[in-house]
Amino acid sequence: MAGTTAAHRPLRTRLRPEEARGAVLVLHGGRDSSLDPVEPWNAAALRMRPFVRGIRRAVAGAGIAVGEVRYRYRGWNGDRADPLRDTLDALEELEELLGPVPVVLVGHSMGGRAALRAGGHPRVAAVVGLAPWCPPGEPAEQLAGRDVVLLHSDRDRITDPAGSRAFAERARRAGARACRLVVAGSDHAMLRRAGDWHAVTAATAAGLAGAGPLPPAVAAALRAAALDEPLAPVR
Template identity: 55%
Template sequence: MTEGRVVEAGGSALVVRRAPRDRTRAAVLVLHGGQEKGLRPARPWHPPALRMRPFLSAAASVSSPRDVLVGQVRYRYRGWNDADPLQDTLRALDELRGRAGDVSVVLVGHSMGGRAALRAAADPGVRGVLALAPWCPPGDPVDDLTGTRIVVLHGDRDRVIKPAESAAYVRQARAAGAQAGMVLLRGGDHAMLRRSHDWHRASAAAVRRLLRPERDLEGWTAEACGAEEPLLR
């Protein structure tokens, strides 16, 4: 994606990377990873943020520049701490509503950002979540997710976060009313460096489908959401 001027206000949690030419119909917000604890400021040049640049480009490539906003959630801190990234995400969603009204939102989050995205999935504006190797610790609450679509991508060689924890989350999300599914990328690692092209391509396909909540899922996203166990690709 060719980045234009960043539209942001001082202290804003919402960073707009591509503003629509016309009225905003939908939005894709990207959330990067982090660490369990850390009160040092999060910066856009840190590796977890840089890692998500191709996913921003993927979201932009499959969405209309006419009416889909593409942006990021800006964290105050590097760590999860006391759910700080979740609060930043909810604040970004409120700022988006103030800017564009009630629009459908797809959240794309990696690792800690995946945890924040999944925790924010109960927000009324969120219609879809793409969680990339998300941090899903047992005991995290799963709120009412009726009408929300959730796709989880996880590498089967992830040595940082167990894929089984993502699979357990998918089961909980389904019980909470979500249409949810999981795909295991054969050989994929936590940093999404192995098979990086496949991570980017699969993410683009998932975002394209999640941006159309009025249509049924199709292809591998539909297969994943209908399968008892994670798909292996």
Template identity: 50%
Template sequence: MLLVLPGGRAESLDPPPRLGLARLRMRVFAAAVRRRVGDAALTTAEVHYRHRGWNGPQAHPVADARAAVRELVAHAPDVRIVLLGHSMGGRAALAAADEPQVVGAVLLAPWCEPVDGAEHLRGRRIVVLHDPADQVTSARKSRAFATRAARAGADVRYLDVPRGGHAMLAGAGDWHRLAASAVTALLAAGPLPGAPPDAPAPGLTPG
């Protein structure tokens, strides 16, 4: 099961728009990843946020992500879930990745902050993709969080994707390919793509 977490805003108690760009972007992205994974049995679900924003210590999307995971498990107790989160959704995925049925998370241009803890990710498998030129969220902070998570005992891989910005529109095929590779590895318990976060940035590998 691929559970998709769209982006949002730092602060907003408004409900997300039904057809907002954040949701549409991730639906297209998730469909492309599913096609590339090549597993007809892989299904996709989406976290539906109550509020559009993270909203400081309330961290509303985290509770929504955990509720979505538990709802899936209630219907299929043996389900294995990969979280696929973009921007704010990536931050929520990191916070909720300790749910027992979550086998790992793939983070796309995630919003990471120094205050975000990583100890709960011990034993989890995480792949982070970020364009160093992203002007909305910080690739430097993403790599720093990935390093903290690795030191806390997570199996983390970090990849610089040198185009696409925050919206991942330019070079979208590269983003889809790398995300699909990561999802496949997480579901199959195979080697993760990319390099440890404290290794020199390898850039985008051809293929």
């Protein structure tokens, strides 16, 4: 397993059916540059706990495993792309545990960037990016043939909503089935309208993993390859 040591195994399994037919991996956010280790109480990782719980409930009994990726370092760190390396290692570890099952990656912020980059891995079938960090020129060719769903607040001041829109358009041109939905009035931490973020992400991950139908808004956005579809409040 390239890059993985006994001191750091990036995969954290949260639900493992006896006979898994698919998996969802959740990736938390981080920083542009930092070689500080990710501690268990890391706020970005803790923020994803409600998403993990929601996904576990959404796929319960459907033969879908759920896990998290824990990074070595808090930062992306330029060309090192440390979270991407950890994600690829976690995918290899997951295949050792479950066999060659299809995987849905769900990533927030820096984790969204890592998930989109790792989308070219042979086991990845779909990516859900939550307020993803999509710098200009971020590659999208690796996502050909994958489903890509991006959700972004129009008031995000940390990652650029225009960047995720441009990325979804590039991914679509590269051969992905891609869409972007706008969570109006929210924020980067996904605290405003948190219930909407949690519910739609869990249902989308479950639907992409084959554990149920996609939320109607997401299904319609994917069909239309919509880039600015507003996400209505979940009732």
